[in-house]
Amino acid sequence: MALWTLFGLRQGSATTRWPAPGGDDGQADVLGMPRYHPERCGDGCSACADACPTGAIVADAAGGLEVDYSRCIACQLCVEACPDGAMTASGDWAFGVRRREDLRWAESGDPPASPAPTAGYRRSLHIRHVDAGSCNGCESELQALNNPIYNLHRLGIFFTPSPRFADLLLVTGPVTNAMIEPLKAAYEAMPEPRWVMATGTCAVSGALTGGGYAAQQGLGDILPVDVWLPGCPPNPAAIIEALLMFLDRMPQRVRGGQYGE
Template sequence: DAGSCNGCESELQALNNPFYNLHRLGIFFTPSPRFADLLLVTGPVTHAMLGPLRATWEAMAEPRWVMAVGTCAVSGGIAGGGYACGNGLDGVLPVDLYLPGCPPNPAAIIVALLTFQGRLPQRVLGGRHAE
């Protein structure tokens, strides 16, 4: 959470419930960035969260990836460019995967994670359906 309204976090928490059951896919939330391969970032990246976000990124072991979850992390959303925050993750961390939505639903998050892992084909390239 880099300054979000917690809508995206609510959807991420749903991934642990019995309906979505993210664990069945071999994907787990970790208690420490030292054990993580992928950093899921939500929120427009407020100035107050910039330092902790970079510290979290630095604490991750290589190889490491970043996923911008939600419109705020992708572009700043409704609060983007205001006095307290920037315009999302661009220029803050190297983003490997963008998942827009306000908030993206748990099924979309699962599809994005599986696509990122190469377990599902990528269906959109450059804003168009891939062949």
């Protein structure tokens, strides 16, 4: 018997039970999106907005702040710059939503719920991934989905090399101009019903690189998007949770830019 086989048998299963109760999602002590506490804001203070490199925080005409997590890369610069604790570090990582509007902070935090785009869909899910100009950060996290810890296949979710066998088109990157037509061709090759997931802040809004001479501001103006998942990059657990939310097997945690446990 090979030594690696013996070692594996002695170690036992490495796959987490998560998302079943009692499982480890692997994200303990990992920083997520900063939490916004508007009641702590000093009058006329825009230190966090001035520090934000992607325009996720913008000072409005009334002297308040507009916070848009669809542009957030979780760099924590706003947390470091804020003198009043209005932006605080958190472990909020599961930011997958069905409507992009849910990523914009709202006072109520509870806009109308969106119906699952896959209502009644009970088959295994096959995904075609297209890199539309990513830095490969998101790709590193996608690769981790099939490692022994997360083992995506156990959830009935698979990656396929051909769009002709795919149910979901998962797109990373801000969509460079050179990738617009190949991306549309991949989408058109998919059978109906077909869905699209923007994965990573670049695909959601363009982030730092979007809107320049060579790239779009994310996927929204090119294809109809059913799931939005910001993050730079979103971690493997966030990707899995967004996929299960898309399949209506887990609840959406974020509404009106506010995170619920």
